[in-house]
Amino acid sequence: MMISQATIIKSSKLKQVFGFSTMTAHLLLFGLLAAGCSLAFASDPSPLQDFCVADQNSRVFVNGLVCKESRLVQADDFFYRGLQLMGNTSNAVGSAVTPVTVEELPGLNTLGISMARIDFAPQGINPPHTHPRATEILTVMEGRILVGFVTSNPQNRLITKELQKGDVFVFPEGLIHFQKNVGNGYAVAIAALSSQNPGVITIANAIFGSNPNIAGDILAKAFQVDINLVYQIQSKF
Numbered sequence: 001m002m003i004s005q006a007t008i009i010k011s012s013k014l015k016q017v018f019g020f021s022t023m024t025a026h027l028l029l030f031g032l033l034a035a036g037c038s039l040a041f042a043s044d045p046s047p048l049q050d051f052c053v054a055d056q057n058s059r060v061f062v063n064g065l066v067c068k069e070s071r072l073v074q075a076d077d078f079f080y081r082g083l084q085l086m087g088n089t090s091n092a093v094g095s096a097v098t099p100v101t102v103e104e105l106p107g108l109n110t111l112g113i114s115m116a117r118i119d120f121a122p123q124g125i126n127p128p129h130t131h132p133r134a135t136e137i138l139t140v141m142e143g144r145i146l147v148g149f150v151t152s153n154p155q156n157r158l159i160t161k162e163l164q165k166g167d168v169f170v171f172p173e174g175l176i177h178f179q180k181n182v183g184n185g186y187a188v189a190i191a192a193l194s195s196q197n198p199g200v201i202t203i204a205n206a207i208f209g210s211n212p213n214i215a216g217d218i219l220a221k222a223f224q225v226d227i228n229l230v231y232q233i234q235s236k237f
Helices: 005-018 022-040 203-208 216-223 227-234
Strands: 095-100 114-120 125-130 136-142 145-150 158-163 168-171 177-181 187-193
Touching (some): 203 227, 216 227
Antiparallel strands (some): 114 187
């Protein structure tokens, strides 16, 4: 690595201001530059080719998915049909999520983006959950939807808003968030996420439906409830 004239001047100023030796000043400045570089490359890297369509048949395991040979790529690798269809909301929470991630659309591989359609029955909810690898931005297409997220410890502040058709709301990466249909009819929203594979952790499922179960006494103490109530909730998952 070559040290520029500007770097030498900066290290000289460090020497003058703090009384460092020239060598110490150079090492300190190099450390600061290295730290800056590590921060700059902390996010997903930019693609190094036009595309990297996921080869879902490959047995090679990497952080992401292996690229399909470019000469075999076709238009259908970048195409998905189905978001016009309503999801089945006949379930305990009254909602359905139709994802379009790299699993459904191989052309998303390495592009750092995905989306989903969310359907809500009247009073249906998309229960509290997180996306460990993505920020989410949600647009209401039909109906009225109450949305919210909770900030991290120790404040645990609830930030909530009622949205109408055409409104947009963003959920920061990793924070617990939810949506509820507060209208009288069905509601629909489209979500975009900043990862080809954002992941989802539904809080109730993870805590009470883990495999194997988290010990009842741990959950009883964590939630400050009777252990029999914990067992009752676990039996529903």
